[in-house]
Amino acid sequence: MTALLPYLPILIILSSLLPGLIIFSLKETQIKLRTWLNMLGVTVKLIFVWLMWRAVKAGQEVTFSLPFLPGADLVLHGDALSLLFVILSSILWLATTIYAIGYLEGSPLRSRFFGYFSLCVSATVGLALSGNLVTFLLFYELLTLATFPLVVHRGTAQSLAAAKRYLGYTLGGGVLLMFGVALLHMLTQSPDFTPGGYLLPLVASDRALLQLAFVLLIAGLGVKAALLPLHGWLPQAMVAPAPVSALLHAVAVVKAGAFGIIRVVYDVFGVQSIQQLNVATPLMLLAALTILYGSWRALAQQDIKKRLAYSTISQVSYVTLGVAMLGPLAAVGALVHLVHQGVMKITLFFCAGNYAETLGIHDIRELNGVGKRMPLTSLAFTVGALGMIGIPPTAGFISKWYLGLGAAEVDQGWLIGVFVLSGLLNAAYFLPVVYRIWFTQQRLPWPHPQQLSKKLETHWMLLSPPLFTMLLVLLMGLFASTDISPLSWSELIVEREFSYD
Amino acid sequence: MSLALGLVIIPLLAALLMLLWPRLARGLQLAAALLCTILATMLLQLVQQEGSQQLFIGGWNPLLAIRWQADSVTALLLLLSAVLHLLVSGYALAVQQRDKLAAAFWPLSSLLLASLQALWLSRDLFNLYVCLELLGMVAVALVTLSGDKAMRPALHYLLFSLFASLCYLLGVALLYGAYGALDLPLLQGQLQANSLTAAALVLITLGLMLKAAWWPLHLWLPAAHAAAPAPVSALLSALVVKGPLFILVLVWTTLAPAAFLNVAAYAFLVCALGALLLAGVAALRTPYSKTLVAYSTVAQLGYAMLALALMLSFNLPVFTAALWLFVMAHALAKAACFLSIGEMQQTLGVKKVAQLKGASQTMPLAMFAFAVAGGSLIGLPPSGGFLAKWVMLLGLWQAQQYFLLLVLLVATLVSAAYIFRVVVLAFDRAEPTAPDFSPQLLPQWLALLPALAVWAMAFFSMPLLAILQQELS
Numbered sequence: 001m002t003a004l005l006p007y008l009p010i011l012i013i014l015s016s017l018l019p020g021l022i023i024f025s026l027k028e029t030q031i032k033l034r035t036w037l038n039m040l041g042v043t044v045k046l047i048f049v050w051l052m053w054r055a056v057k058a059g060q061e062v063t064f065s066l067p068f069l070p071g072a073d074l075v076l077h078g079d080a081l082s083l084l085f086v087i088l089s090s091i092l093w094l095a096t097t098i099y100a101i102g103y104l105e106g107s108p109l110r111s112r113f114f115g116y117f118s119l120c121v122s123a124t125v126g127l128a129l130s131g132n133l134v135t136f137l138l139f140y141e142l143l144t145l146a147t148f149p150l151v152v153h154r155g156t157a158q159s160l161a162a163a164k165r166y167l168g169y170t171l172g173g174g175v176l177l178m179f180g181v182a183l184l185h186m187l188t189q190s191p192d193f194t195p196g197g198y199l200l201p202l203v204a205s206d207r208a209l210l211q212l213a214f215v216l217l218i219a220g221l222g223v224k225a226a227l228l229p230l231h232g233w234l235p236q237a238m239v240a241p242a243p244v245s246a247l248l249h250a251v252a253v254v255k256a257g258a259f260g261i262i263r264v265v266y267d268v269f270g271v272q273s274i275q276q277l278n279v280a281t282p283l284m285l286l287a288a289l290t291i292l293y294g295s296w297r298a299l300a301q302q303d304i305k306k307r308l309a310y311s312t313i314s315q316v317s318y319v320t321l322g323v324a325m326l327g328p329l330a331a332v333g334a335l336v337h338l339v340h341q342g343v344m345k346i347t348l349f350f351c352a353g354n355y356a357e358t359l360g361i362h363d364i365r366e367l368n369g370v371g372k373r374m375p376l377t378s379l380a381f382t383v384g385a386l387g388m389i390g391i392p393p394t395a396g397f398i399s400k401w402y403l404g405l406g407a408a409e410v411d412q413g414w415l416i417g418v419f420v421l422s423g424l425l426n427a428a429y430f431l432p433v434v435y436r437i438w439f440t441q442q443r444l445p446w447p448h449p450q451q452l453s454k455k456l457e458t459h460w461m462l463l464s465p466p467l468f469t470m471l472l473v474l475l476m477g478l479f480a481s482t483d484i485s486p487l488s489w490s491e492l493i494v495e496r497e498f499s500y501d
Numbered sequence: 502m503s504l505a506l507g508l509v510i511i512p513l514l515a516a517l518l519m520l521l522w523p524r525l526a527r528g529l530q531l532a533a534a535l536l537c538t539i540l541a542t543m544l545l546q547l548v549q550q551e552g553s554q555q556l557f558i559g560g561w562n563p564l565l566a567i568r569w570q571a572d573s574v575t576a577l578l579l580l581l582s583a584v585l586h587l588l589v590s591g592y593a594l595a596v597q598q599r600d601k602l603a604a605a606f607w608p609l610s611s612l613l614l615a616s617l618q619a620l621w622l623s624r625d626l627f628n629l630y631v632c633l634e635l636l637g638m639v640a641v642a643l644v645t646l647s648g649d650k651a652m653r654p655a656l657h658y659l660l661f662s663l664f665a666s667l668c669y670l671l672g673v674a675l676l677y678g679a680y681g682a683l684d685l686p687l688l689q690g691q692l693q694a695n696s697l698t699a700a701a702l703v704l705i706t707l708g709l710m711l712k713a714a715w716w717p718l719h720l721w722l723p724a725a726h727a728a729a730p731a732p733v734s735a736l737l738s739a740l741v742v743k744g745p746l747f748i749l750v751l752v753w754t755t756l757a758p759a760a761f762l763n764v765a766a767y768a769f770l771v772c773a774l775g776a777l778l779l780a781g782v783a784a785l786r787t788p789y790s791k792t793l794v795a796y797s798t799v800a801q802l803g804y805a806m807l808a809l810a811l812m813l814s815f816n817l818p819v820f821t822a823a824l825w826l827f828v829m830a831h832a833l834a835k836a837a838c839f840l841s842i843g844e845m846q847q848t849l850g851v852k853k854v855a856q857l858k859g860a861s862q863t864m865p866l867a868m869f870a871f872a873v874a875g876g877s878l879i880g881l882p883p884s885g886g887f888l889a890k891w892v893m894l895l896g897l898w899q900a901q902q903y904f905l906l907l908v909l910l911v912a913t914l915v916s917a918a919y920i921f922r923v924v925v926l927a928f929d930r931a932e933p934t935a936p937d938f939s940p941q942l943l944p945q946w947l948a949l950l951p952a953l954a955v956w957a958m959a960f961f962s963m964p965l966l967a968i969l970q971q972e973l974s
Contacts, residue, residue: 069888069891069962109862112861112865141882145876149861152928153928154930155931156930157929157931171914171921175910175913176910178890178894179906179910182894
């Protein structure tokens, strides 16, 4: 086992990359083989991730590096923080793969879809495991390229327009990120990510350049994290198939941006440099504004997926806000919200996809009485929605609790006001939906009902993923204090990586 | 140095033999291309181990003889052109029956290789003129292979090319009259900053800029490159325009007196900005797919101009490295672009960008090749284009050229826009253009090959930079 250890990061990437490449070459009709390859990739990846988790938990460091640019090797590094994101995306990939197989049953061009699907996850785990900024940049751009064919997959005029906009935003962001990384590389090369950052010695001499670099990096990452003026692509990207939306919102793209912000703040600049550069407050304000703006816009949406999209804009900024507060408790909140938001949001998207696929429901007004027709899906949706609002005992409560504590710790009381207001808005746009589902009578016939299963309310491959993630939402909330919960892992990260605790 | 001689003589001889025995043309072409690739590899190794090699043709002393020199940049360029020639020959072989490629392609392309290799090696102003002239003639002849519709663009190309050669020759004559030498190393540092030198340099530069299709003197290029058959366009865009560029760099880095450098740098800078932005926009607007790729060549040459301008105004070795990295990355990527677009044009029987609708379903491999090559043109990591841009970015930050950084940002986005203009369309599922015949796999793979190579280039950044650095020290 120990001989395998240094290769684990690359093996984790290859476990989805290789099946993906093989899938490209398969014929449309080789459905069984494709499904097997997919499931094999997921299983092997989970085994490797488990091995790495054991090693990191025991305090070992896992590093794999290849020579790349002068002064910047291609470094893959497994530490507690990267593992948080790797575990999240691997487990959710399992759920999303099963869901996608069910969702796309019988539709054309599935080899292409699943090929890019695997590439997308490979890029995401690569990004999570990146050990320095140049490696991060590389996977960040690869992620853009791998997700674009998924966004455009349906090939309608609408999805072409959405894909163009998506590319415009993300490539623009990628270029900004590249400029920022190059600036930092010019100043100090690109050393490995270090807890506490590596730029402190430069703060006195190159203050303005460092501030510029920070702005460039955050702007580049902010595009994917959908920070306020850069969020325009996200609601439009909703035309993609439901598994892709789930991937964009919970597993890959949006999370990649948020994760990048965490890395840049804690492991590139470090809390001390950020404080001395006075750049945290603008970021905090921007994040707070995004939280309120996203919630406010979500209120007005009548399309289920659109409402969820604006809700994502708002919820992901909790992570950014938690990071920008620069306190340890807020850091715990931000990290744990990265996981919790992912699991909750993916549940909601799975459910939205189920309503659309089984009954043809896209509009919130059509949901009346759907709780009777699809009780399990509706249950999952309800749990996800309650989690988003932050009602105990769901996972959402835990992360908001820590974020609130963090705000109090760093004496930013007004942020608690932001959390309360946003929580109220969350309730205002989720509770009426839940009310419609359970407590109103069906008025009109379902728009486009399909019989996908004889016994169950819908196809089992569509039903099991949301139930699985719903269970996770509850377990992560109920057992937050046990030592395998995301919360305790986040506390471990904060303890280990952030010098101030 | 016999290696270097072989690199020129083998394709020349092959071309002659092809004219004598047209039936053997294809075999000879492949054999010569393979042999050249092997020789070029050996030469590169030799140069790396023993430093740059010199040859005085005829064994005369430097004042009389023609000097050929194989330094590390030349060795790299020799290898690049040999490899691309081999690849394009393979592609031409694969499609010759289907596309009814004229028999003249084989000897002409071999001649093209011979003149290009001689150009990389030569360090003598007049000998360079001969190579340039030969290169231009062969290139025009290759464009005419498309038949009648290519006559007008070919004629334009010919006229521009002749005029450019005359300008260049006049400049060289002026220099010879004043300094009595044509050998570049002999002339180095000799030129005085007077009006005669200025006139000579302006003429030489003008001629070379015309030949290299530098904005705003690029007008002949889009039509000529778009009209030629796909393998020819690939050779022209990937290699031929780099020849005059190479001479320009030689002239301005070794000959020009220091007093002129700033003015020249400004002029080149203006051309670079025009190329990067305006030619990019032209690529964005043209309705024809091959013209799009041709305009992209004009735009991408802007990076090389920018690097040259920066080389002249800042004494930073990164810009020299950036220039040659751009040249290599662009050559590979552009070959892939032209081959894949040509393949799609032939198979789908269409010319317009809009008609490539749905190509990712009908011809996934060719479209993928185009997208991958386009990624390098944009400069996405980890590709050769990224490597070049990265090196240039580091230099620009170091030189604190904030305006140029902004230009680079906009230029990158423009290139992304015209590449993805095609790629997005390929995913359109409504009414895809149906292929005229079932797509052939081999040519599509051959189009993909240089695209993959340019992405692999990023992983050889250390050895590449080491070779380029060897040149600088």
